[in-house]
Amino acid sequence: MPTPMNRGAFAQAGSSLAFKTGTWRSAKPVHVHATAPCHGACPAGEDQQAWLALLQEGQLQKAWESLVTANPLPAITGRVCPHPCESACNRGHYDSPIAIHAVERWLGDQAILHNWPYPRLPGSPRSERVAVVGAGPAGLSAAYHLARRHYNVVLMDAMPEAGGLLRSAIPPTRLPRDVIDAEIRRLMSMGIEFRPRTALGRDVTLDELRGEFDAVFLAVGAGKSRHWDVDGAVPADLHEGLALLREWLAVGAIPKPNAVLIHGGGNTAVDLARVMRRAGVRDVHVVTASGLPGPDTDTDDVLNVVPRELEQAIEEGVQFHPHRTINRLIMRGSKVVGVEMVRLKKLPDGNGRKSRVSFEGTETVLHVDMVVPAIGEVVDPTGLTAILAGRDFIDTDMFGTVAGHPGLFAGGDCRSWIKKLTNGTVSAAIGDGRRAAEGIDALLSGRPPAEENRPSLPFAELNLAYYEKSKRVQLPTLPLESRDDSREIEGGPDSAQALAEAARCFSCGNCLACDNCWTLCPDNAVLKTRETCSDGSHYLFDYEYCKGCGLCAAECPCGFISMVDDD
Amino acid sequence: MTEMNDPRARQPRFRGLEAGHRACQGCGEALAARLVTESAGPDVILTNATGCLEVFTTPWPQSAWRVPWLHSLFENSAAIASGVEAALKAQGRRSKVIAMGGDGGTFDIGFQALSGMLERMHNVLYVCYDNEAYMNTGIQRSGSTPHAARTTTSPPGKERMGKRHLKKDLLSIIAAHHIPYAASASVAYPQDLRRKVRRAMEVDGPTFLLVHSPCPLGWGHDGSETIQVARLAVQTGLFPLVELERGEVASVMPLRHRVPVTEYLGLQGRFRHLFADDDHRAREEREHLQALADYNVERYGLDGDGDDPFDADGADTVRRGGPASS
Numbered sequence: 001m002p003t004p005m006n007r008g009a010f011a012q013a014g015s016s017l018a019f020k021t022g023t024w025r026s027a028k029p030v031h032v033h034a035t036a037p038c039h040g041a042c043p044a045g046e047d048q049q050a051w052l053a054l055l056q057e058g059q060l061q062k063a064w065e066s067l068v069t070a071n072p073l074p075a076i077t078g079r080v081c082p083h084p085c086e087s088a089c090n091r092g093h094y095d096s097p098i099a100i101h102a103v104e105r106w107l108g109d110q111a112i113l114h115n116w117p118y119p120r121l122p123g124s125p126r127s128e129r130v131a132v133v134g135a136g137p138a139g140l141s142a143a144y145h146l147a148r149r150h151y152n153v154v155l156m157d158a159m160p161e162a163g164g165l166l167r168s169a170i171p172p173t174r175l176p177r178d179v180i181d182a183e184i185r186r187l188m189s190m191g192i193e194f195r196p197r198t199a200l201g202r203d204v205t206l207d208e209l210r211g212e213f214d215a216v217f218l219a220v221g222a223g224k225s226r227h228w229d230v231d232g233a234v235p236a237d238l239h240e241g242l243a244l245l246r247e248w249l250a251v252g253a254i255p256k257p258n259a260v261l262i263h264g265g266g267n268t269a270v271d272l273a274r275v276m277r278r279a280g281v282r283d284v285h286v287v288t289a290s291g292l293p294g295p296d297t298d299t300d301d302v303l304n305v306v307p308r309e310l311e312q313a314i315e316e317g318v319q320f321h322p323h324r325t326i327n328r329l330i331m332r333g334s335k336v337v338g339v340e341m342v343r344l345k346k347l348p349d350g351n352g353r354k355s356r357v358s359f360e361g362t363e364t365v366l367h368v369d370m371v372v373p374a375i376g377e378v379v380d381p382t383g384l385t386a387i388l389a390g391r392d393f394i395d396t397d398m399f400g401t402v403a404g405h406p407g408l409f410a411g412g413d414c415r416s417w418i419k420k421l422t423n424g425t426v427s428a429a430i431g432d433g434r435r436a437a438e439g440i441d442a443l444l445s446g447r448p449p450a451e452e453n454r455p456s457l458p459f460a461e462l463n464l465a466y467y468e469k470s471k472r473v474q475l476p477t478l479p480l481e482s483r484d485d486s487r488e489i490e491g492g493p494d495s496a497q498a499l500a501e502a503a504r505c506f507s508c509g510n511c512l513a514c515d516n517c518w519t520l521c522p523d524n525a526v527l528k529t530r531e532t533c534s535d536g537s538h539y540l541f542d543y544e545y546c547k548g549c550g551l552c553a554a555e556c557p558c559g560f561i562s563m564v565d566d567d
Numbered sequence: 568m569t570e571m572n573d574p575r576a577r578q579p580r581f582r583g584l585e586a587g588h589r590a591c592q593g594c595g596e597a598l599a600a601r602l603v604t605e606s607a608g609p610d611v612i613l614t615n616a617t618g619c620l621e622v623f624t625t626p627w628p629q630s631a632w633r634v635p636w637l638h639s640l641f642e643n644s645a646a647i648a649s650g651v652e653a654a655l656k657a658q659g660r661r662s663k664v665i666a667m668g669g670d671g672g673t674f675d676i677g678f679q680a681l682s683g684m685l686e687r688m689h690n691v692l693y694v695c696y697d698n699e700a701y702m703n704t705g706i707q708r709s710g711s712t713p714h715a716a717r718t719t720t721s722p723p724g725k726e727r728m729g730k731r732h733l734k735k736d737l738l739s740i741i742a743a744h745h746i747p748y749a750a751s752a753s754v755a756y757p758q759d760l761r762r763k764v765r766r767a768m769e770v771d772g773p774t775f776l777l778v779h780s781p782c783p784l785g786w787g788h789d790g791s792e793t794i795q796v797a798r799l800a801v802q803t804g805l806f807p808l809v810e811l812e813r814g815e816v817a818s819v820m821p822l823r824h825r826v827p828v829t830e831y832l833g834l835q836g837r838f839r840h841l842f843a844d845d846d847h848r849a850r851e852e853r854e855h856l857q858a859l860a861d862y863n864v865e866r867y868g869l870d871g872d873g874d875d876p877f878d879a880d881g882a883d884t885v886r887r888g889g890p891a892s893s
Contacts, residue, residue, distance in 0.1 A: 016587030016624070016631035024592070056887040465798060468884040468891065469874070503886065514885035519757050520794060522598035524586040527574045540574055542586065549592035549783075550791030557885055563791075 017545075021523060025548030028566040029517075031535045034457035034509030034559060038100060041088035043421070043428040044071040044141075045435075045452075048085050048100050049510055055103070055502035064111045065119050067104065071430050072144040073137065075112060075183045076166060078105025079175050079490075081427045082306040087299075090459045090508050096472040099493070099501050106498040112182045118144070118190055125150045128214040128444050132156070133200055136164020137426045138412025139219035140187060141433025142440075147190040149441050154213070155192050158199035162188065164221055165413075166426070168246050171271050173489050174309070201383020210407060215440045218387075218394065218402075218410040219433065223380040226392075228263070228373035230326050236334035241268050241374025248275055252485075257370040259283035261339055263326060264374030265290040265303045266424070270310065272374060273318045278485060285366060286313075287321045289344060289356060300354075301346055304424065312489060315480060325356070327363060329371065338367045376424075379414045391416070399439030399449045400432060407443065409436045457509035461559030466516065473501045507558040511537035517552035517561060526552060581608055588631035589623040593790020595780035595797060596620055596696045599754050600667070603694055603778070606764035609634060611663050612651055616644035616672030619703040619782075620696060642676045644668045645684040648691045656690075663768055666693045670711035671701040674735050685744040685773045692767045692774045698782040699734070706785040710735040713805070714859065715852040716837045718785075723840035728852045733859075741775045742811040749775040750810040755797035756883050758890050759808060759820065766810075779806045787836015799831035802879045804860035807867045821871030823880040825864065828857045 036049035046067060054063035067074050078101050089097035110116075130146050132139045135157035143155045161167065162184050166175060188194060198204055200220060209216045225240035239255065245268060248254045260281055262269045265288030277284045291297035293307060303310060303322070314320065323345055330338035344358035378392035387394055387402065393416035396402055400409035411432030413424060422428045435451065442449035476491035483489055493501060517526045517539055525546035529538050537560065553561040575586075583604020590597035600620055604611070613636040615621045621638045624631040639647050648666035655662055666684070668677050673695040684691060700718045701707040708718040713734045717723050721730040741749045747770045752760040760778065767774035781797050783790040800806040801820070805828060808820035832838035832853065841856075843849045864870060871878045876892060884891040 014629050016585055016589075016626075016629045018629060019587040019589070019626075021587060021589070053887065465795075465880075466883060466885045468876075468881055507887065512885060513888050515889050516885065519602075520598060520754075522590060522594045522601060522793075523588070524582060524584070524601065528578060529574055530577075530579075542575065545586035547592045549594075549793075550789070551593050551598075551793055554791040555794050 020544045021547050022525075022542075022544045025543075025546060025566050027548045027550065027563045028543060028546060029541055029548070029550065029553050029561050030564055031511070031537055031539075031560055032509070032562045033454065033535060034461075035454040036508040036510065037088040037090055037456055038085035038098075038508075040456045041084040042070075042431075043084065043425060044077065044430040046070045046085070048098075048104075049505060049508060051107070052098070052100075052103065052502045052505040053507060053510060055107075055499060056505065058499075060107070060110060061114070061116050064107050064116055067107060068111075068118060070434060071427070072118065072141060072187050073108070073183050073426075073430060074104045075108025075179050076137075076175060077427050077430065078102070078108050078492075079179065079488075080166075080170055080306065082304070082425060084422075090457070090462060090506055091504060093459045094464060094467065094506075095469045098504050099473050099475070102473060102475055102493045103498050103501050105492050106495070108183065109179075109492060112179075112186065115186070118148070118187065120148050120150065120190075123150050126152070126444070128152065129154065129212070130440055131209045131213040131216045132219060133209070133216065134164060134219035134221055134412070134414075135159075135162035135194065136219060136221050136412060136429065137166065138221075138429035138433040138436075139164065139217070140184065141430040142217045142219060142411065142436050143192045143433075144187055144190065145434050145437030146440065147192050149437065151441075151444075153192045154195060156195040156198040156204070158197065158202075160196045162194060162196075168249060169242060169268065169271075171245075171249065171275060172486050173274075173483070174271070176488050199383075206383060206387070214444060215407045215409065217400065217433075217436050217440065218384070218408070218414060219412040219429070220379065220384070220414050222377035222393070222413040224378050225373070226376045226378050228375055230329045230339075233329045233331065235329065235331070235336045235371060237370075239370075239372055241272050241372050242377060244372060245272050245275065254279045255370065256281055257368070259285070259368040260370040260372060261285045261287055261326075261366060261368040262372045262374055263287050264376070265305070266374065266376065267305055267309070269374035270303075270305045270313050270318070272372065274313050274316055275485070277313075277316050277318055278483065283368070284318050285321060285368065286318060287324050287326060287339075287341060289323065289325050289346065291322045292320060308490065312477070316483070321366075325358065326371075327358070330365070336369065336371050338365055339371060340365050377413070393417075398435055398451065399442070400436030401439055409439055411436045457559045462506060462508065463555055463557045466514065466555075466557035467506060470504050472504075473497045509559055511535075511539070511560045512558050513538055514557060516555050516557065520551055520555050522549070522551065523547055581605055583607065583609070583611075583632065583634050584624065585631045585633055587629070589626055590619070591784055591790065593783045593793045594619075594623075595754050595782060595793045596669070596698055597623070598793070599696050599760070599778045599780040600624075602754070602757055602760050603665070603764050603776070604632075604634065606761040607663065607665060607692075607768055611635075611665050612655075613637065614639075614644045614648040614651065614664070614666045616668030616677050617641035617703070618669035618672050619698075620667060620669065622703055641672055643680050644672060644677055645691070645693060646680040648693070649680075649684045649687065649689045652689045652691050664689075664691045666691055668693075668695055669702070670695060670697045670699060671709045673697075674710035674737050682744065685741065685746050685775070688746075688772055690771055690773070692764075692776065694776045694778060695737070696778050696780045698780050698785060700782070700785050702782045702785045711737070713856075715841060715856060717840060718837070728840060728848050729837070738775075738777055738809070738811065742814040744773070745814050746773045746775065748810070748812055749777075751777045751779070751806065751808050753779040753797045753801050753806060753808060754781070755779075755794050755801060756808065756820070756879075758892055759877075759882055763810065785837070787839070788834050792834060796831070796834050798879075799826055799834065802826040803828045803831045804864040804869055805831060805856070807863045807869055808879075809867050816867060819867045819869055820882060821875055821878040822864065822869045823871045823874060823878045825870070828860050829853060832856065
């Protein structure tokens with residue numbers, strides 16, 4: 001039968017569409033939504049790639065809502081997190097990593113400015129009640145994630161205000177108090193009941209809580225300084241680093257010796273060093289067994305400090321002594337007049353672990369009149385002796401479950417080290433709170449807890465021909481002479497800068513909607529859809545015609561397409 | 568049968584070349600023809616010289632074309648296009664005629680007909696899909712095959728290192744006809760290719776487009792590498808992307824970072840003999856090809872200054888939602 005063939009019309013009979021070239025294929029392209037490295041590295045569990053993508057689409061509030069599905073405190077973490085996301089960012093192998101912390105901070109500030117409400121998950125109110133002990137980052141995060149899931153949450157803290165170490169241990173030069181106030185107030189307005197001045201072991205016991213509530217989450221932090229001495233010697237006027245910092249934050253008083261040595265390599269040590277330096281202490285030395293960041297320093301050997309904080313501390317004149325420890329205190333009576341330091345390194349010991357090796361013959365003497373240990377803290381055992389059983393931290397699994405105590409969960413700084421999870425940062429505590437909420441919800445709903453686990457996208461999977469080089473945003477920093485004890489030192493980006501920075505995201509492992517696969521398929525086997533497909537893209541593979549050449553996978557800029565064997 | 572809920576029927580672009588054609592996996596020519604007909608739109612009449620494109624799109628009784636299409640012989644695509652154009656003119660119709668051919672049908676066998684078409688100033692766009700050998704008949708050398716490439720009729724051995732002669736500078740010969748517009752393009756730069764097709768479609772008179780289209784089978788690379796190979800041909804300077812108006816260079820795609828030719832050659836089996844360790848001629852021929860690339864860069868002034876968004880590094884970059892330059 002003759003077929004009418006009008007110009008531009010579809011050639012019905014006789015069209016090559018009758019010939020399914022898909023039968024030629026031995027491998028087929030599939031969309032694989034791999035984890036962007038930033039997401040994989042985030043202790044809080046944020047998917048930075050997802051919210052940067054929404055910013056690229058200009059959907060500001062949706063971007064924030066995506067961010068707070070994991071981390072309810074972006075204005076805070078954007079300021080204080082050591083951003084392992086940026087260290088992991090694939091863009092770092094290309095020009096310079098996305099300034100994720102700056103965009104996060106800006107987005108958090110936008111939410112406060114516009115008072116965007118925290119979204120809840122779909123579902124109906126739950127009858128169960130959950131107690132959260134400790135209103136620091138872990139407790140706030142758990143309370144938030146439980147409130148999102150419609151639980152009745154009672155959050156209690158020994159202090160009159162919520163915030164934990166955000167208030168008691170982080171100087172306002174890094175984290176202004178009005179930011180803490182605003183973000184926590186907004187979070188609390190989700191219907192979280194707050195009981196201030198309620199200390200475990202003093203005002204309430206763990207047994208009472210476990211009787212009253214369906215589940216209890218312990219986020220009591222690590223409030224007791226770790227014991228410190230040098231071969232048994234301790235100066236009579238010893239002050240612990242965290243105690244000094246807390247005292248300074250509470251009443252503004254700080255000792256002013258001529259020269260001080262701070263022993264430790266964390267944020268407490270560096271914060272305290274900067275406070276003392278600004279207070280007028282001439283020589284501020286930080287002695288740490290870790291190394292300064294550099295090409296010869298292993299990543300697990302670097303000081304556990306926000307990198308830009310370290311740079312600013314050095315600018316301000318704090319003297320660092322990396323890869324060193326204190327061998328001996330030089331005492332006159334019970335007073336310190338100096339220390340003997342020795343070089344050391346953390347080296348593999350042949351059993352797959354690292355141990356500290358000090359090098360004989362490298363001893364040096366430093367004259368100081370005060371030594372402040374800032375080597376970390378352990379859990380205050382008050383009210384928790386039954387749980388701790390003599391140990392420094394509470395043992396849990398990754399969902400915070402405390403074995404042998406049904407309904408009891410713990411997380412944040414009071415948890416012991418777990419493989420693959422980090423400890424000791426605000427973001428790690430937020431991640432603990434989020435996973436514990438999942439653990440609690442799973443327990444109360446009678447299902448196993450679940451955590452997303454997708455493969456990570458390596459740098460080599462990206463096609464860099466499609467990305468233009470661009471410069472990382474430069475953030476305003478207070479000049480040295482204007483820095484004091486209250487003004488925030490690093491400023492945030494403006495809206496144009498934040499959106500420009502978000503536009504630099506490679507979109508690792510997620511569809512960029514760039515049309516490359518659709519444009520470059522020689523066989524018309526990639527179809528574009530107006531609606532979003534179930535895999536989050538706008539493209540379909542037409543396997544009836546796809547010959548499996550792999551061009552789309554090779555030319556996908558963001559590694560969203562993989563070729564798999566087709567049987 | 569196509570129904571309205573079939574996403575293929577609702578694609579937001581015109582498809583002149585439909586799926587189901589028999590081109591090899593990763594065929595550069597199929598991609599080029601798809602992009603050209605897509606940009607030209609439905610109001611065209613195509614003529615096609617004998618060659619891969621003609622064979623793989625029209626195995627009887629099927630056709631992958633969705634626009635009127637004619638094939639007669641190897642040597643007369645331009646002659647047929649001239650006739651179709653004259654007939655349309657006599658009927659007072661304004662459809663554009665596009666003549667197509669491979670490099671064999673254009674550089675060599677159909678060259679006389681092409682030259683006549685240009686000389687008579689027919690309103691035809693001639694598109695040459697340049698895959699640098701007679702691929703349809705089994706990879707014989709053509710006037711377009713680059714120097715030192717292996718084909719079945721220019722095998723490397725004791726006497727020769729692949730093709731002895733140089734690639735014919737067809738674009739200059741075409742431009743010497745003083746036609747309004749002639750340009751080179753590449754499948755690796757689809758935005759640029761589309762723009763050049765649209766530009767040629769607007770011109771009333773003869774126009775010419777030379778589209779570099781890798782052939783995975785003939786060039787000896789994986790089908791997934793077609794774009795990568797084509798991109799390197801441009802970035803090395805071996806295939807300069809230029810536009811000529813009335814014989815004068817009107818614009819070029821600058822190279823921000825020039826890539827050494829060995830990166831391009833090393834991806835392809837047809838140049839594998841140039842990497843033989845024990846043959847001093849291999850080094851000589853690699854240097855020769857580098858010198859040819861350097862000559863192109865100098866002749867067309869391809870060295871870019873600064874980060875031009877339309878240079879070989881910037882032209883095809885993407886952002887969320889599509890090409891960065893659109």
